[in-house]
Amino acid sequence: MKSLISPKFLSLFPSSSPKSSSFLLNSRPQTNPNFVSSLCPSFSVLNSLRCCSSSSQNMQQHPSSSSQQIEQHPSSSSGEIHVIVGPMFAGKTTSLLRRIQSESNNGRLREAIGLLFCTKVAVDWDTYALLLQDCIHRGVYEWGKRIHAHMVVVGFTLNEYLKTKLLILYCKAGKLDTACILFDELLEKSLISWNAMIAGYVQKGMEDVGLSLYHKMRHIGIAPDQFTFASVFRACASLALLEQGKRAHGVMVKCAIRQNLVVNSALMDMYFKSSCPPDGQKVFNKSSNKNVITWTTLISGYGYNGRMDVVLDLFDKMIKEGLRPNYVTFLAVLSACSHRGLVDEGWKYFSLMQNDYGIQPHRKHYAAIVDLLGRAGRLEEAYNFINSSPCKENPVAWGSLLGACRLHGNVKLLKLSANKFFEMEPENAGKYVVLSHSFASYAMWENVAEVWGLMRGSGVKKDPGYSRIEVKNKVHFFFKGDNTHKDSKDTHEMLEVLTCTSADSGYLPDFSFENVALIKSNKDTRYSLDSIVTHDGDKYPCLALHDLSSFRLKLGSSAYDELDVIGIDEAQFFDDLYDFCQRAADHDGKIIVVAGLDGDYMRKSFGSVLSIIPLADSVTKLTARCELCGKHACFTLRKTEERQTELIGGAEVYMPVCRQHYVSGQVVIETTRMLLQEKVQCG
Ligand SMILES: Nc1ncnc2c1ncn2[C@@H]1O[C@H](COP(=O)(O)OP(=O)(O)O)[C@@H](O)[C@H]1O
Numbered sequence: 001m002k003s004l005i006s007p008k009f010l011s012l013f014p015s016s017s018p019k020s021s022s023f024l025l026n027s028r029p030q031t032n033p034n035f036v037s038s039l040c041p042s043f044s045v046l047n048s049l050r051c052c053s054s055s056s057q058n059m060q061q062h063p064s065s066s067s068q069q070i071e072q073h074p075s076s077s078s079g080e081i082h083v084i085v086g087p088m089f090a091g092k093t094t095s096l097l098r099r100i101q102s103e104s105n106n107g108r109l110r111e112a113i114g115l116l117f118c119t120k121v122a123v124d125w126d127t128y129a130l131l132l133q134d135c136i137h138r139g140v141y142e143w144g145k146r147i148h149a150h151m152v153v154v155g156f157t158l159n160e161y162l163k164t165k166l167l168i169l170y171c172k173a174g175k176l177d178t179a180c181i182l183f184d185e186l187l188e189k190s191l192i193s194w195n196a197m198i199a200g201y202v203q204k205g206m207e208d209v210g211l212s213l214y215h216k217m218r219h220i221g222i223a224p225d226q227f228t229f230a231s232v233f234r235a236c237a238s239l240a241l242l243e244q245g246k247r248a249h250g251v252m253v254k255c256a257i258r259q260n261l262v263v264n265s266a267l268m269d270m271y272f273k274s275s276c277p278p279d280g281q282k283v284f285n286k287s288s289n290k291n292v293i294t295w296t297t298l299i300s301g302y303g304y305n306g307r308m309d310v311v312l313d314l315f316d317k318m319i320k321e322g323l324r325p326n327y328v329t330f331l332a333v334l335s336a337c338s339h340r341g342l343v344d345e346g347w348k349y350f351s352l353m354q355n356d357y358g359i360q361p362h363r364k365h366y367a368a369i370v371d372l373l374g375r376a377g378r379l380e381e382a383y384n385f386i387n388s389s390p391c392k393e394n395p396v397a398w399g400s401l402l403g404a405c406r407l408h409g410n411v412k413l414l415k416l417s418a419n420k421f422f423e424m425e426p427e428n429a430g431k432y433v434v435l436s437h438s439f440a441s442y443a444m445w446e447n448v449a450e451v452w453g454l455m456r457g458s459g460v461k462k463d464p465g466y467s468r469i470e471v472k473n474k475v476h477f478f479f480k481g482d483n484t485h486k487d488s489k490d491t492h493e494m495l496e497v498l499t500c501t502s503a504d505s506g507y508l509p510d511f512s513f514e515n516v517a518l519i520k521s522n523k524d525t526r527y528s529l530d531s532i533v534t535h536d537g538d539k540y541p542c543l544a545l546h547d548l549s550s551f552r553l554k555l556g557s558s559a560y561d562e563l564d565v566i567g568i569d570e571a572q573f574f575d576d577l578y579d580f581c582q583r584a585a586d587h588d589g590k591i592i593v594v595a596g597l598d599g600d601y602m603r604k605s606f607g608s609v610l611s612i613i614p615l616a617d618s619v620t621k622l623t624a625r626c627e628l629c630g631k632h633a634c635f636t637l638r639k640t641e642e643r644q645t646e647l648i649g650g651a652e653v654y655m656p657v658c659r660q661h662y663v664s665g666q667v668v669i670e671t672t673r674m675l676l677q678e679k680v681q682c683g
């Protein structure tokens, strides 16, 4: 993708004069700004944008211009702490840098949009296009809508290219009414715009509309491509329209469309969901490039058709092919185990997923385990599992247990799970019905009456809310969720535009500028002091410090106040980690990302890293590959005989190992050390 900040964007603004320097430029030179800025090449450009935008001749200074806002409100966001730990070579630094970079890049976009709002004048069309493209790419559709609002406010006339960009944005955001208006306005509807509309409807669950658009498009002679077919197959799969799907497949073959992984998977899915596993299998066999998605589609497809025996075989084959299953693959496998009553196998895959593939279970995996235990009648176990796992707050898991209790006639647990069920979604009328049916099936009529009483009491079927407005002596009612009023569509469209433009008409950007800084310990002298370097050689500028308490002073308080995100690498070397993180997150509202070793070479807690776990919002423990067997490595083995805790070094001194090789390696090293000592003593 093209970089957001192009020379074109730079040329939007006249060059800056020293006099007009903005707050940020004034505040930064107190320290070398490189470690803050050079994560993203656009930083300096944005800096010049900042000063240029505030000094631009054709702009009036608005009382709430962004630089002033920042000066007054250093940080209004609430802080967060994210901790990444693991042995050496696990990818801690790489993850830290990725995280920081993405925060930083989003910050650039946010900042660029903030600046756009400060201009009060239209910018050129390809700047709008670049900004919109970036919003689409990052999935920040609300920001894209704000850019559209800016165009409306400044009276910018859209060209065909921008209309298509906006159309794609609105389709992806699921705002199909607005997308339709833009689509209708297009003088020439390109394949891209047709594809966007079709995909938009299919993604929104309006597959029939998507399909009729596809037919319309073909009718007027536009040739589809693989993106069109991916949406068409997806629609046919959802609606189980085998004949339509087959016809589209025929067209695809006739048009000699180059197949790709996405189309092939959608095609397979269509055959499996239309109860045609042999055709799905044929597509799989013919696919030249099979990856985890292709395999997972095949495995899930057989699962969907109740062929649980095939699912487990295919899973094994996939592993033998050297592919790494993903969380969807495991879902299919867990569900197969559940249907076949293979409880032990199910547990095996559940732990394999976490331990060997490092995949954290989603709520659906937990629900699948509950289902597995529930179907097998192991209800107490299922109940205890839910209570001891993160899915305690997951209504799907409780729903699954409720169904199993009903099936196996365990009234005590039925009531317990029902209570939980209601706690979570009290307004869901469907649940009351399920529960009352459950009680009725055991002729527990008192409980049935109680459920209906509860439902009435909770106001589930209460009257809908409405607004009332009088126009030209006529009173109009608009009920919540009711679109039957003849002007409902127009009213909503107008509201949509108004809510966007009114927020922006005063040019009050609520985009806070996102700035990041990276810190590492100055004890780490392996590569260079002013950079963080990963074991793969990726390098980023940083500030190397002895202690974290000096950070604010070194940076300058105003520059510190501007920061949103602070990354800390080699955290094990900072004794004041706890105090710094606590203050920066709780008091100063910073997002802190900490990477470091949780344990030293003796597997003892290293520095203060573990002490910040209770402060953290998230903790990620990464593993490396054992140098001796390739399995997951959780530990760092020191290859030399030095015994001090802190010993700077890389692969020449340390290696990541699994438990087994840590234990045996440690024995070898200890024995060698003792032998050497004996030798020295014997002279
Ligand atoms: N045994 C190993 N296991 C995993 N990665 C290794 C190993 N040896 C070298 N590497 C490389 O180290 C990189 C991780 O580097 P880095 O992010 O600096 O790790 P950390 O900060 O955890 O020490 C991996 O992407 C990989 O290319």
Ligand SMILES: Cc1cn([C@H]2C[C@H](O)[C@@H](COP(=O)(O)O)O2)c(=O)[nH]c1=O
Binding pocket: 087, 088, 089, 092, 093, 524, 526, 570, 596, 597, 599, 600, 601, 602, 636, 645, 646, 647, 648, 649, 650, 654
């Ligand atoms: C296990 C262990 C490591 N160290 C040092 C060695 C390195 O300089 C860093 C770790 O760097 P990485 O980015 O995580 O690879 O810590 C140490 O001093 N003592 C130890 O026990």
